[in-house]
Amino acid sequence: LPSCPVRVRADGPLGRLVLVRLRLEARTGLPDLDWHCSRVEVREDPQVQEFLCDRWLQPAEGDVELRSGKCELPLKLEKKTVPLEYSVYCTMHELKQLQLQQKLIRWRRFVDGAPQCVDVNSLAELGPNLSYSHKSPTPNVHYLKGFAGRTEAWASFAELEAVFAHIGHQNRTAGFVKAHWKEDWYFGYQCLNGCNPLMLHQTRLLPPNLSVTADMLRPFLSGGSSLEQELERGNVYLLDYEVLDGVPANVINGKQTYLCAPLCLLHLNRQGQLVPIAIQLQQSPGPQNPVFLPSDPGCDWLLAKIWVRCADFQCHQLASHYLRTHMLGELFCVATLRQLPEPHPLHQLLMPHVRTSLQINFQARMTLLAANGVFDKASGSGLEALPVLLSRASDRICYASLCVPEDLMQRGVDKLPQSHYAQDALRVWGALHRFVVSWVDLYYRGDDEVLQDSELQLWISDINAHSFNHSSGFPPTLRTKAEVSTFVTMVIFSCSALHASLNFSQLDFALWMPNAPASMCRPPPRVKGSLTEDDVVSFLPDVNSTCRILTALALLSQPAVDFVPLCHYKEVVFRDPAHRRLVEAVQADLAAISDDITQRNSQLELPYLYLSPGRVENSVAI
Structure with a gap:
């Protein structure tokens, strides 16, 4: 203005x-x-x-x-x-x-067991200081909307390819996905660098409910090695979607859809590729829950991987994306407004990163997550599943998993050479952490002042009281400058970089729908050896629900024309000379990271763009 x-x-x-x-x-006769x-x-x-x-x-x-x-x-x-x-x-x-703030900004329970949200019934209640306008280029989804009346299944992969030719020809990543989605190495690559890089973890002990034996897996390991040796070397990884076990599946177009809770074992081979070597589609082992192997008939193995990708879609949308960025952003925003007065330095630092979460989350609850919204009409995890999955995922959240260095190390993906997400996340986290440490140093001379800050302690108490269970590892109090710096870095990273990596990537990896189906129209197979390619297509979502999902993802994946890049601030308080020096330092750090990512990507067949700081929005704004 x-x-x-x-x-x-x-x-x-x-x-x-x-x-x-x-x-x-307001003056009579003049505009109000x-x-x-x-x-x-x-x-x-x-x-x-x-x-x-x-x-x-x-x-x-x-x-x-x-x-x-x-x-x-x-x-x-x-x-x-x-x-x-x-x-x-x-x-x-x-x-x-x-x-006064606490009267205006109140807590409301959205889902039992999940972080709470702001208690408003309309956007107008937020007022102009907690509202914003989001100007995104409007994607051309006219072609997709033309399929709204087709409630039948896709006729063949050829029909899917014909539609993709119209909607995906300009998307380089989507084209790469379509070309390689059946290949085992690419399946593993997506676990590291796809739109949900948070599920994979290293394992040195096989889950007792995964019905595999050393002899069964020996053919798929590096020459002469044994399962025991590969586990010991840290070359075995696991995807475990147990959070979906027993979650009720949606009814779409009047037809029952199906969910499963797969266990997928992957092996880091001598070529540095992470490849799947065993998939069990349900948590409880038994004769009607076979373990699928790379040596099985091609359609059996392909369908097993599609089931894993469908499970990943549910966990990505609700447990990773919505819970860990949107819901947490709103949790931190409400607590900040209620407990940290405006002159408090952490109020001023945090609000540019969390303010927008109130509006975008309210809009999501009124549209995407409501009756007749996208989840109701097109996702396997519909309105009945949504509270169950969010509650379970919240129960499994731990504080360490929200702190990038600890999360990547505990999951054993921090040193994998092909893990571009891990490399970029560590560098962005480091730059943000140095910035926050310097900010905290401006105001707290020692740890004793952290403990004496009653407003800070009320803030963390409010967060704990309205978020997760007591076993989550969230700090009950903030005792040291180091603890404050880590916690605040976690807040900023979750609401900016993590959201960018989970949100702006989703259309790229889902545009070729078989790579990320939002639902499945037939139950998981109980036997092996009886599938044809046409059978595989019959499991996939109906035509109109496919196009409804892709329309939503096309809208959500558009960065705003007026987006604010990471650590760029319009607020007056950041013009203070001491603050300005810190902002200039972190912006220089982030610019260097962007340059390095650009250089690395120039050498890659499939660039990883989503954590390049110049593309990361400062907050959850879409």
Whole structure:
């Protein structure tokens, strides 16, 4: 918006000001418009007092009070050499503001056992300071919408290819997926660098419910090696979708669909490829739950991999994408608004990364996740499954899995040469962590000041009270500067880089639908050796539900025209010289990472783009 200074002359000296009170009044006959105020400056030569505002004012809001000064911790204010009345007044002012916020911003339970959300019934209740406009280029989905009336199954892979020729010819990644989706090496590659790189983990002990033997797997291991040796060397990996076990499957177009909870064993071979070597489609072993192997007939092995990809679609959409970025972003935003007053330095640092989550999540709950929405009409995990899956996934969340270095190390994917997601995530996390450490150092001189910050402790308590169970490993208190820095880095990474990697990649890997089917129309096979290619096609989603999913993904995968890149800030507080130096340093760090990723990608047949900082949005805004 263009800057329009408003000057007011005082009749006499003002003395020391504690706060400035603003009120926007509607005048009869004039438009009732909101006004945005950047700051108030009070000039009495040679001194200038600044009162930051950086918010929209509304006539219905009444008085808005601005406190003098910059970001400040409550304990620092108490120790200042200022009159006691000033310190007490500022403390009471902040308390009053928080009490007002807590009346306006309330918690609501969306799903039992999952992180809670903001309690609003319309976007208007958020007001202009928690709302935003998102200008995305509109993808051409006219062709896809033309299939809305076709409730039957696809006739053949040839028909799917004909549709793909119209919708996917300009998408390089989707073309690569279509060319290689049947190949075992590419199946493993997607576990590391696809739209859901969070499921794969190294295992040195086979799950007791996976019915495989060393003799069964010997033909698929590196020459002469045994299963025991490969487990010991750390070359065996597992995908386990047990969170889906028993989850009710959706009814689409009046027909029952099916879900399964596969176990998939993968082997890191001597060529550095991660390839699947065994797939069991259900958790409980038995004669009607065979283990599929690469040596099985081609259609059997292909269908088993498709079932795994369908399970991954459900976990990606709800457990990885929606829960770990959208729901967590809203959790952190609500707690910040309720417990950290605006002058608190962590309020100012966090809000640019979490503010947008309130609006986008409300819109998702009203559309995508509601009756007649995409999940209801086209996903195997529909409205009945949604609360079950979100609750279970929340119950399995642990704090370490949200912290990139610990997560990648615990899952054993941090050193895999082909894991571009892991490499890029570690570097982006490192840059964000250095930035946050420097920010924390500006305001906390030592760990004792962290413990004494009552607002910070109420913030983490509020997060714990409205998020996960007590075994999640979330810190009950924040005791040291290091703990604060790690936690805040986790918040920023989850709401920016992680969301970018999970959201903006999804159309690329799902545009060729058999690679990521949202549902399956027939139950998992109980025997091997009886399938044809036409049989495989008959398992896939109906035509209209396929196109409904692709239409939604096309809209969700579009970056905004006016998106804010990672660690770019429009807020006034970041113009402070000390803050500006930190921002310039992290932006330089991130620019160097972008350059390195561009250089690496120039050598790759399939570039990995999603964590290049210049493409990462600063918050969850779509």
